[in-house]
Amino acid sequence: MDIRIAGIIPESFVDGEGIRYAVFMQGCTRHCEGCQNPATHALDGGKIMDTAEIIAAIKRNPLLAGITLTGGEPLLQIPAATELAKATKKLGLNVWCYTGFVFEEIPAAAQELLNFVDVLVDGPFILSQRDLELDFRGSRNQRIINLNEWRKANG
Numbered sequence: 372m373d374i375r376i377a378g379i380i381p382e383s384f385v386d387g388e389g390i391r392y393a394v395f396m397q398g399c400t401r402h403c404e405g406c407q408n409p410a411t412h413a414l415d416g417g418k419i420m421d422t423a424e425i426i427a428a429i430k431r432n433p434l435l436a437g438i439t440l441t442g443g444e445p446l447l448q449i450p451a452a453t454e455l456a457k458a459t460k461k462l463g464l465n466v467w468c469y470t471g472f473v474f475e476e477i478p479a480a481a482q483e484l485l486n487f488v489d490v491l492v493d494g495p496f497i498l499s500q501r502d503l504e505l506d507f508r509g510s511r512n513q514r515i516i517n518l519n520e521w522r523k524a525n526g
């Protein structure tokens with residue numbers, strides 16, 4: 372399946388816990404003031420890859436704890452994000468996903484994707500709430516939500 376990406380960091384230490392294969396997905400319409408990745412905004416930017424190519428690269432690295440879907444806005448490419456997340460879970464690895472949506476407002480179309488996500492980092496970057504001390508997020512409004520715990524608590 373095609374996926375439009377801005378870039379890949381095959382071994383990232385800053386996009387979640389452990390060594391992670393970070394996929395920076397291309398496209399975001401939110402344009403948060405102070406966004407660190409403005410080059411990821413153009414919906415027709417970046418380059419097209421095949422998700423199979425990405426999954427093969429993930430399989431080849433035994434050091435990975437998991438993958439991180441980030442961007443850009445991963446929820447603008449739900450089918451491709453779902454395919455990557457599902458394949459990653461099949462490999463016994465975990466999935467982190469960043470989104471500019473707040474958890475409670477995530478579109479229903481992303482439900483299947485969320486089933487394969489362990490940790491969601493939600494919400495837009497808000498410059499007035501920027502905090503350089505935070506782990507894995509840029510502003511205080513953003514939350515690191517353990518979806519496994521959330522599923523246990525909410526059935």
Ligand code: SF4
Nearest residue numbers: 399402403406443471
């Ligand atoms: S949602 Fe993320 S990628 Fe999009 S503009 Fe905001 S900070 Fe940048």
